[in-house]
Amino acid sequence: MLTFDRFTLPNGLRFIVHHDPTTPVLAMNILYDVGARDESEDQTGFAHLFEHLMFGGSVNIPKYDEPLQRAGGENNAFTNSDITNYYLTLPVQNVETAFWLESDRMLNLAFSEKSLEVQRQVVVEEFRQNYLNQPYGDIWLLLKPLAYKTHPYQWNTIGKEVSHIEQASLQDVRNFYARFYNPNNAIVTVAGNITTPEVKLLAGKWFGPIPAGPANVRKLPQEAVQLEKRSLVVDRDVPYTKIYKAWHMCARPEEAYYTLDLISDLLGSGHSSRLYAELVRRQKLFSEITAYVSGDNDPGLFVVSGKLNPNVDPFMAEEAINRVVMELSTKKLHDTELRKVKNKVISTLAYENISLLNRAMNLTFSENLGDANLFNQLPGFYRKVNADKVFEQANEVFRETNSNTLIYRAKNQ
């Protein structure tokens, strides 16, 4: 059970305080409610590029990292389809440096041509390093547009193509900042040996004077129900064939999410899972296979992905996946198996909470989904899942007409 306090500044900035007197480290996590889904389709990759620019200097502080490192701190950030998240840790006695740094870049960025030019190049190298210049790197660049036809989830956080990043202008950057980087579009969590009154004082001093921006109303085109099975086969210069099969499922904030998350564990998390036992150990069709849910804020994907052993026909392998998955829609689950995945998920939550930074992040993410206390309720939500719900969701999700299969075939096989 994570204890916390909450307050909101007059400009709309929400604060969460988690008190932990046992650690000399303080964690600050700031979430801006903007992700790749908020981009327009001809300017993809922008939210992530923008994350890089947030380190290029703010109105009063030429370099973000230097003063933080001088205070003994460290930071990083990530962007996904839904959010952009910044986090730092530093010795608690230097907490004010964290407020100074983060409030200044929320107040105003420096917007330098040089910083934009360099970070465009850095992101292009990131694109090459992670997506283009390594085996299997472009799988998600293929799978997302296969599964989504209207929703912005059809492109990846890194962007559809390198040219979108290369074309970003300083005016685009200014507009993006003005629209999304406002106190009323952010959540700050402070965790460590610090009290709520102390945080209130610092929050008011540093973040209080930042003016609120226009309310950010999100109107995203939603994905229509998929009515036909989709398949894509590509041939690539890789040593082994991979299969990805993705079904549409509910959004993260819905109750059925917990059922599907558990289904993904019992099908394909670890070596005791059904897919591993059947297709790796027994039938020896795959060398590895996993299942997971994307966990997006809007309706997401349930994914099974596996690497085939040499000389296995990929279409037969897909049939084999189907048979294991479909068993859940025809046969009721045994209690022991359900208890196993529940125990695992609940203990994983407990292990995650050992890290102060994880606690700060989880409280922030939960608040962004509607209520920081959601995180404390997670074990209860998972416990409520039963065999009937599993049966129901399996029937709802695992329909062939709802599926998207990518066969990423090794050229020389």
Added chain:
Amino acid sequence: MNTPDRTTQPPLKQIDSLSIGQPKTIVHSNGLTQHTFESNNHDAVRLDLIFKAGTAMQSKLLAASTTNRMLKEGTTKHSGHHIASRMDYHGAYIDLTTTKDYCWASLFALKKSIPRLLPLLAEMIKEPAFKPADFRILNSQQKQDFVVNSQKPKHMARQLFNEMIFGAETPYGQSATVSDFDKLSRSDLAEFHSRFYNHRNATLILAGAIDESVQKAVNDHFSDEWGSAGIAQTVMQQSVQATGEHWTEKPGSLQSAIQMGKLAMKRNHPDFAGFIMLNTVLGGYFGSRLMSNIREDKGYTYGIYSQIAPFEHDAYFTIATEVGREVTRAALDEIHYEINKLRTEAIPYDELQLVRNYLTGSYLRGLDGPYNQSEKFRSILGIPQGMDYFTQTLQTIQTVTADELLVLAKRYLDPESMLTIVVGEKIS
């Protein structure tokens, strides 16, 4: 409300000296040493059982890591599926790791599950079955991973670097090729296991919620004598380092992977702590000179880092990055420029102070809580000072002068003495 002064950084406070406690050490009746980092604030237990059984000890390539990974795949009494199901049922994890010098099993579990899980862990360690069918699956998985990695420029560079920094024929420099997977047999694993997996060759580290019930379970399952062989013999590592620039062509590669470096001093060397400072300034953190120059000023790369890799019998220093194909030469020139600058100009006071503070904060984070402490302790196993090693290192970090660092840079960072590996497409 007071208006904040946004133009200057709020005053910094000196970080209190770190209080790093030594673990409680006991010796079991069989001679097995146990180090414990106890905490009342947690429900979980971390247990590491470490053997001196790294890749440097194997007489056949791949034997050490495969033996270690096979521990999960079945015992004489229980199948791999049973082990995995039981661990999952108790919400527990087992990680298996092999390095050049050691291998270990780490169990992470809730305190209440420990008495139920330790019998199974003991069985995995003492009586692995190495069944041919399970071995074939694991071996082919590892072979496939190897083949995929062999296509990644970074991995190719790393492997070549390792071979050429230590010498391909030495215990540390040996590296497998794809055909070695076909030469490995289950009897190699059984042999490796019988030589190295015994109580005389092991160390136990516990962290977290260690109470009487946990200690009793440990005593019940690990204080007996098992395995027949004695303590592992010392590895004879006599490194033969190559120098110069070595290109491996990878046609069509959009980026070049660069790895350069040289042999370095081991942890117990008097210059080691100073060298940590030098490494940090050069490429050991996000604000480093290499990162500032090659990423943040030139945009040649997504990231560039340097590090010191200390082992029991030798060590190396290395810089690694992946850069755009067209700027490979320019990036190499900039790396040389930064190394030479470190050898010719004293580090400015301001930068030195920043790095001191950064490193102190980084030790503070790295040593926060019992699980982190136990992990740090494992990384210095064999260093006689124990956790005092970190206090002493921090003292040097706080006091070493710019002039002393200049001397170290001249002594240890001559680019002429370094090995450079580049994997990518050479453009003229």
